[in-house]
Amino acid sequence: MKELTLIEAEIIMKKNGGNLILSGTEITELPNGLSVSGNLDLSGTEITELPDNLTVGGWLALSNTPIKELPKGLIVGDGLNLSFSSITKLPESFTVSGNLDLNYSQIEELPNGLSVGGCLYLSDTLIKELPKGLTVGGGLDLRNTPIKRLPKGLIVGDWLDLRGTKITELPNDLSVSGWIDLSFSSITKLPKKLVVGGSLYLRNMPIKRLPEGLSVSGNLNLSGTEITELPNGLSVSGNLNLSDTEITKLPERFTVGGNLDLRNSKIKEVPNDLSVGGTLDLSDTPVTKLPEKLTVGGDFYLDENIKLNETQKIGGMIYGRKLISNENNKLSEGECKEGKYLFTDGILTFITGKKKVKGYTYYKGVFKNKNVLYDGKNYAHCKNFKQGVQDLLFKAAKDRGAEQYNNLTLDDVVSTSDLITMYRVITGACLQGTEIFVESLGNKLKNEYTIKEAIELTNGQYGSNVFKNFFKK
Numbered sequence: 001m002k003e004l005t006l007i008e009a010e011i012i013m014k015k016n017g018g019n020l021i022l023s024g025t026e027i028t029e030l031p032n033g034l035s036v037s038g039n040l041d042l043s044g045t046e047i048t049e050l051p052d053n054l055t056v057g058g059w060l061a062l063s064n065t066p067i068k069e070l071p072k073g074l075i076v077g078d079g080l081n082l083s084f085s086s087i088t089k090l091p092e093s094f095t096v097s098g099n100l101d102l103n104y105s106q107i108e109e110l111p112n113g114l115s116v117g118g119c120l121y122l123s124d125t126l127i128k129e130l131p132k133g134l135t136v137g138g139g140l141d142l143r144n145t146p147i148k149r150l151p152k153g154l155i156v157g158d159w160l161d162l163r164g165t166k167i168t169e170l171p172n173d174l175s176v177s178g179w180i181d182l183s184f185s186s187i188t189k190l191p192k193k194l195v196v197g198g199s200l201y202l203r204n205m206p207i208k209r210l211p212e213g214l215s216v217s218g219n220l221n222l223s224g225t226e227i228t229e230l231p232n233g234l235s236v237s238g239n240l241n242l243s244d245t246e247i248t249k250l251p252e253r254f255t256v257g258g259n260l261d262l263r264n265s266k267i268k269e270v271p272n273d274l275s276v277g278g279t280l281d282l283s284d285t286p287v288t289k290l291p292e293k294l295t296v297g298g299d300f301y302l303d304e305n306i307k308l309n310e311t312q313k314i315g316g317m318i319y320g321r322k323l324i325s326n327e328n329n330k331l332s333e334g335e336c337k338e339g340k341y342l343f344t345d346g347i348l349t350f351i352t353g354k355k356k357v358k359g360y361t362y363y364k365g366v367f368k369n370k371n372v373l374y375d376g377k378n379y380a381h382c383k384n385f386k387q388g389v390q391d392l393l394f395k396a397a398k399d400r401g402a403e404q405y406n407n408l409t410l411d412d413v414v415s416t417s418d419l420i421t422m423y424r425v426i427t428g429a430c431l432q433g434t435e436i437f438v439e440s441l442g443n444k445l446k447n448e449y450t451i452k453e454a455i456e457l458t459n460g461q462y463g464s465n466v467f468k469n470f471f472k473k
Contacts, residue, residue, distance in 0.1 A: 003029040013038065019058065030054075042067075043081070050074070059098055062087070079118055082107070090114065099138065102127075110134075119158065122147075130154065139178065142167075150174065159198060162187070170194075179218055182207075190214070199238060202227075210234065217368060219258065222247075230254075237367040239278065242267070250274065255350055257367045259298065262287075270294065275341065277348045279316065282306065295341060297331070297348025315348050334379075336363075342372055344379040357385060360392075391431060393421045402426045402470070410452040410471060416445065419454055426470050427463025437461055 004027050013020050018038030022045055032051045039058035048066050053073035061081040068086050079098030088106045093113035101121040108126045112133075119138035122145055132151050139159035148166050152173060159178035162185050172191045179198030185205050192211045199218030202225055212231045219238035228246045239258035245265050252271045259278035262285055270282075272291045279298040287303075292311045299316035308318070308329055315331040331343040342349050342363050350366040362385055363372040373380045373388030378395045382388035397404065402425050408414070414422065420434055437458075438445060449457065451471055458464045 002026045004031060006031045006033065009034060009036075023061070039078070063101075083121070103141070123161075183221075223261075235367075237370065243281075255366060257350065257370060263301075275348075275350060277350060295331075295348070297341075297343065315343055315346065344372065345381065347381060349381065360385075360389065362388070387431075387435075390417065390420060393417070394424050394431070397421045397425050405470070408451055408471070410455075411450055413448050413450050414454070415448050419449055423454070423458065423463070423467055427466045429461075429463045433462055 002025075004022070009020055009031065013036065016038070018036070019041075020036045020038070021041045023041045023043045025045060028046045028048070030047065030051055033053075034051055035055045037057045039060070040056045041061040042065055043061045043063040045065055048068075050067065050071040052071045053075075054071055055075045057077040059079040059081065060076045062085050063081050063083045064085065066086050068088060070087065070091060077097060079100065080096050081099075081101040082105050083101045083103040085105050089109065090107065090111050092111045094111055095115045095117075097117040099118035099121070100116045101119075102125055103121045103123045105125055108128070110127060110131050112131050114131055115135055117137040119141070120136045121141045123141050123143040125145055128146050129149070130147065130151050133153060134151060135155045137157040139161065140156045141161045142165055143161055144164045146166065148168070150167060150171050152171050154171065154174055156174075156176045156178075158176075160176045160180045163181050163183050165185050168186050168188060170187065170191050174191065174194075177197040179200065180196055181201040182205055183201050183203040188206050188208070190207070190211050193213040194211055194215075196214075196216045196218070199220065200216045201219075201221045203221055204224040206226065208226045208228070210227060210231050213233055214231060215235045217237045219240070220236045221239075221241040222245055223241045223243045225245055229249065230247065230251055232251050234251065234254075237257040239261070240256045241259075241261045242265050243261045243263040247262075248266045248268055250267070250271050253273045254271055255275045257277045259280070260276045261279075261281045263281050263283045265285055267282075268286045269289065270287060270291055273293045274291060275295045277297045279300070280296045281301040283301050283303060285303070288305055290306060290308065290312055292309070294312040296313070297315040300314050300318045302318070302320060304320050308314075310328045312329050313331050313335075314329045318329070331348065334342075334344055336342045336351075339351065339353055342351055349363065349370055349372050351363045351372070352366055354361055354363045356362075359375070361374040361376075363374070365371040369383040371382050371384065371388065373382055373385065373392060375392045375396075378392055380388040380391035380395070382391060405422055405426065416438075420438065423429060424431070424434055455464075455468045455471065458467060
């Protein structure tokens with residue numbers, strides 16, 4: 001038996017930035033009074049119990065251990081991993097700030113009052129039902145569990161995975177902010193006016209129809225289902241996969257923000273004014289004729305018996321059994337049809353209209369977060385006006401190069417907006433990563449900084465050393 005002393009624990013944590021990583025070691029016992037400021041990893045050890053009042057500032061990993069219960073007074077600042085562990089129950093009103101991973105664990109029941117700030121993983125467990133009032137801040141994974149129904153009032157902050165479950169219906173008040181995957185499940189119908197914040201996957205399940213008012217912000221995959229028609233008012237911002245379905249027609253004036261896959265479907269005709277933002281695939285379908293006003297932003301796949309005319313607009317390449325010239329149908333850079341679409345940077349954006357804002361032209365997109373801003377020279381695809389301006393400023397600054405900042409000193413004051421552009425130009429940092437960092441500052445974000453303050457603020461972030469070295473004189 002190897003007992004870890006407090007002194008040994010302190011030495012290990014000092015060398016590892018506050019983390020105590022004991023995974024795979026021969027340690028079998030932890031000392032009383034142990035407090036870990038960072039993460040504690042005990043996975044794969046022979047430790048059988050934890051000391052009471054154990055405090056872990058980061059995450060705690062107990063996977064593949066013989067520990068059968070959690071200690072009294074346990075405090076975990078982030079996630080808890082109990083996958084493949086011997087623990088059989090959790091304390092009442094248990095709270096986990098980060099992810100709670102119970103995959104393949106021995107737990108058969110969840111306590112009332114359970115609160116999970118991150119994702120909750122229950123895949124391949126024996127848990128038969130979820131507690132009432134369960135709130136999950138992140139995703140919820142119920143794959144291959146015997147759970148047959150979801151509780152009323154269930155709130156899931158991100159994604160929901162029900163693949164391979166025996167659940168037959170979803171509650172009408174279900175709230176899911178991210179994607180939902182119901183593939184290979186037993187669900188036969190969806191709630192009316194279901195709104196999905198991300199993608200919706202319904203592959204190979206017994207559902208036969210979609211509800212009126214269904215709105216999907218991401219992708220919709222119906223491949224292999226028995227659905228024969230789509231409801232009026234269906235809105236799909238991402239890709240729509242109808243391959244290998246029984247669908248014979250699409251709604252009139254139908255618009256898909258991403259790709260539309262109709263391969264091996266029973267579709268017989270394409271509706272008037274069909275608009276597809278990405279690729280359209282009509283391979284191996286009974287379609288023989290195309291509508292006059294067809295608009296496709298990406299590539300177009302069709303069978304040899306389908307003919308094109310000059311009124312149909314295609315942004316990418318046209319493929320039959322071989323590449324077909326699309327010179328007569330090609331969308332041109334900057335081509336705009338008022339209230340219909342704008343094609344720029346190889347992207348087809350469906351728009352409701354445009355307006356002048358502070359010297360810019362703002363094209364309002366049909367789909368959420370899919371807009372375009374134009375400054376007279378460059379276009380920016382953006383979630384909103386503010387992001388578009390930031391991206392256009394970056395494009396203009398990038399054209400001028402990092403040399404434009406050579407005369408700045410550590411004491412010079414720069415606005416936060418200009419500083420973001422400067423940082424990206426000098427370091428090559430992406431817009432998304434920069435936005436995440438700026439948002440993490442919250443109320444601490446100032447309107448302007450000195451270069452010296454900016455170097456200190458971004459220390460440890462992507463490209464921070466490049467940014468710091470740039471201003472070394």
